[in-house]
Amino acid sequence: MTLRKHLGHPLREYALPLLLLCISIVTTTAIGARFMQNFVNNQPSVVTETDLWPWPWLLQHPANFRLGWSFSLTLLFILLTHEFGHYIACRVHGIRATLPWVLPAPTLSGTAGAVIQIRSRIPGRRALMDVGVYGPLGGYVASLIVIAIGFCLSHPAPRDATPALIQFGRPLTLDWVYWLLNRIAPHLVPVGNSFLHITRHPVLIAGWIGLFITSLNLIPGGQLDGGHILYAISPRLHRISTLLLPPVLIICGVFFWIGWIAWGLILLIPAMRHPRVEAEPTLNRGRKALGLIALLLFALTFSLTPFADSSLLYYLH
Template identity: 65%
Template sequence: MAETNPLVHNVRIPITSCWREYGLPAVLLAVSVVTTTAIGARFMQNFLDGLPTVVNEGDLWPWPWLIEHPSRFLLGWPFSSALLAILLAHEFGHYFACRAHGIRATLPWVLPAPTLSGTAGAVIQIRSRIPNRRALMDVGVSGPLIGYCASLVVIAIGFLLSRTAPMPPSAQAAPIIGFGNSLTLNVVHSALARFYPATPSFELALRHPVLVAGWVGLFITSLNLIPGGQLDGGHILYAISPRLHRGLRFILPIALILAGIFFWIGWVLWGLLLFIPAMRHPRVPTDEPLDRKRILLSAAALCVLALTFSAAPFPGTSILHYIR
C-alpha cells in the first residue's frame, strides 16, 4: 500500500479551492466571451446588411460562417460586452449583498450555451445559510434592480445606434424570430424621442446588436423575478410572506404552463422547473420582520417585473400556434 506524501496532500486543498473560487468562473467567462461574441458577430453582420437580427437558422449557429470569415468575429464585441456587462452587474449585485451579510457565495458563473444570446445566463452559488428575512430580501432584490439599471443604459445606447428599418421588408428578409415589446422599451424610446425625434420605435427599428443585448437583459430580469422557487422573485416573495410563497407552489407552475399554451412555449419549461423538488425554497428564519426600506425595495422589484414582463417575448411561438 503506497504512502501518501503529506506535503502533496496539503497542497491539493488550496489548489482545489483556488480553482473553484477563481479558476472555474474565469474559464466559464472566457468561453462565454467567445460564444456571445460569435453570435453577436452574426447579428452585427445582419445589421450592417440592413437585415433583421435573425433571418435564418444559420444565424443562431454562426460557427460555419465564422470559419469562412474569421476576421468578422470582432464584429461581435458590441453585443458581447453589452450583454456580459448586464449579466455581471446582476450577479455581482447578489454577490456583494451576500458579502454584506456574511453569506458565503461564489463569484458569478457566466454559463455559455448555444442559445439566442450565446449564454444560459449567469448564477452564483450560495454556500452558507441565509440568516434572516432581511438578508434574503437584500440578496434577492439586489441582482434584478442593478441588472435592470444596467439594461436601461444598454437599451438607451442601442436605440441611438439603431435606425429605421426599410419598409416594407422583403420576403427574404422576414425574421424567423421576433422580439416582444415591453413597457421599459416604450418608456426609454419615448424619453429619447423627446431629444432625438429620429429615434425609431422598437417595432420599426433595424435593431443594433447592442439594443438586442439590452432586450436580452430585460428578458432575463423578468424571468428571474418570477415569484416562485429559488428564483430572485421567489426569494423576494419568501422574505415578504413564506405562507404566500408556499401557496403559489402549485398555482404558479400551472399558470406558466397555461401561458405556454397561449403565448410562448418556453413558459412550459419554466413551469415544469418549478415543480422540481430542488427548486423548493430552503427555510429561512422569519422571526425578524422586514423594515420599511426593504418593503420599498420589494415594491420596486414588483415595478421592474411589470416594466420588463412580456407574456409573448417571442411572438408566434405558443403551443397553439404550432399545432394549428
Template identity: 40%
Template sequence: MTPLDPETESPHPASAAEQNAGRAYTFRATGRGGPRSGSLLLALALFLLTLLTCLAAGAQFAASYARNETASFDEFVRALKLLVRHPSGLGGGLPFALTLMGILLAHELGHWFACRKHGIRASYPFFIPAPTLIGTLGAFILIRSPIRSRRALFDVGASGPIVGFSLALPALAYGILHGKVVPRLDAGSEFVFGIPLALRVMAALLRPGVAVTHLLLHPVGRAAWVGLFATALNLLPSGQLDGGHILRTLNDRWHARITQFLPLCLIPLGYFLWPGWYIWAGLLFGLSFFRSAPMLDATPLDPRRRVLALLSFFIFLACFMPEPV
C-alpha cells in the first residue's frame, strides 16, 4: 500500500480547471528530500517487532502442522503464553516468518524502487506488528511528493503487487509440495482458511489427485497464502490502494465512482461471508475522502503498461477470496 503522507503534503484549494475536472484539492510537497532522519530507525524497530510477532505466529503454524491440524486463534494465544516461558520455541517459526516478511518486503520494495526510478520521495517500508494469528497487519511506505505522471503512478501502483506475487508463487509451490494429506480440513473445524484460485490451480498441477480441502499446507505455504491475501486486498480498485492507483491511470471517472461505491459492495460480503469486510468497508470509506494530486502529464499508458495492468487484474482474481476464513 502506498498512501500519501499527510505531514509532508498539505492541501490547498485547487484551480477552477482542476475543480471542473473533479478534483477538490491538489497537494504540494515541502522542501524535504528523501527519507527523514529518524525514519530508518523507526523502520528497523518495526521490522524487528514484526519479526518477533511473526515468529510467534509461525511457531504456532509449525506446531499445528506437526499435529496434522489447522491453526486457530485460541491455540495461538495459548502458544504465545508458552513461548513467553520457553522462547527457544520461536525457532520453529522461522520458515513462516521469513517467508511472509520476505513477500511483504518485496512488495514494498517494488513500490520504493519505482518511486526512485521516477524521482518520487518515499519513506522506507514500515511493517505493522500485531499479536494475531498471522503476526502482522502488513507493511506500507509513505509517498512524500506528488505523482504528476500517469505512467509514474502506474509503475508505483503495479510494481508492488507484481513483485510480491512473483515471490509468493514459488513459496506456495513449496508449501503444496511439502503439504500433508489429512482428513477434510473443514470437517468439525471452527477455523478454516479460504482457498484462492492460485492455490486451487497450483495444487491441481503439483498434487494431482489430492483434493485441496484435504491438503494441509507447510508453514511456508501458509505464509504464501497470507501474501496472496495481502496482494488481493492491495489490488482492490479503490482510493489510495495499489488497485486504485492502477485504475486511476486507466480511467479517472471509473476510479472516482468505484472508490465511492466499493465500500457499499463490501457490506453484504461482511454480512454473508466474512465479518472482516466490515472493517475494510469502513477503511475504504475513510480513504475515499483523500484526494490525489492532479496529474500534469496525462499521457496514456503505453502498450507494455496496459499489458501489466491486465496482468494485475488477473493477479487480483488469482488471489481474491470472498471468504478468507
C-alpha cells in the first residue's frame, strides 16, 4: 500500500521503520510459535481464542518462541517484497518515498501489513501505474514461492482432526498451485483436497496471508494499490468506483465477512482521496498490460468470504 503524506524529520527515515520492523518481528514470531505448536500437535492453526493471543503461553514456555521463526520470516519476506516493489518504482521515477513501515498489531498475523509514504508529486500516470502495480506483483510472486514451500511442508489432516476456530477461505491461487505441484512433484505434497483438508504448516498460512493482503491492496478505490492502477487507466472510472465501493463493501460485510465493513469505511476517510495526477505521458501498451495483469491477480487472490462464518449476520445470530 502507498499513501501520500509529507514527513519532515530525517529520524523517521530510518529509525522509525527499523523500530516498527523489530516490533513486528516479535509479534509475528509470537503468533507463529502458536501456529507451529498446533501444527506439531497435528491440529489446525487456530483451535481456541487463546491461540490468537499467545503471550501468556509464551511467558510460561519462553523457549517456544523460537518455533515462530518460519512463519515470521516468510510473512515479512512477502510484506517487504511487496513494499520494496513500490519503493523501487518510486526511485526509478524520481519520486521521494519512505522506506517500508511494517505495522505490528494484535491480529491473526501479528501485523497490520506494511506501507510506504510518498513524499513528492507523482509525475504522470505511467509512473502511477508502475508504483501501484509493482507492489502487489512482487508480493504475489513472493506468496507463490511461500505457498509452494508451505504445501510441501504440510501433511494430511487426521480423520478425527480438532475443529478449527478459524476456517480460511480458498482463493483460486491455492488450487492452481496445488494442482501444479501435484503434476510436477506429487510425492512432495500432502494428499487431500488442496488447502482445506490438510494440516497446514505455518509457512503455508503465511502464504495465504500474503494472498489476502494482495487482494485487499488491489481493491480498486481510494489510494489503495488497485486505486492507483485504476486512476492511471481512467480517473473517471476511479471516481465512480470509489463512490460505489463503500456501500458495496458494507453490504458484503453483512452477508460474507464483517471485515468488509471496515474497508468500506476506510475508503470514506478524506485521506484516501486520490490526488490529481497529470495525464501525460499517456499509458503505453506495456502499462495497459500491467493493468490487465493486476486485474488477473485480483481475481486469483480475492475471496468474498476469506474467513468462514464471519459475516455480520452470523455474529448477530
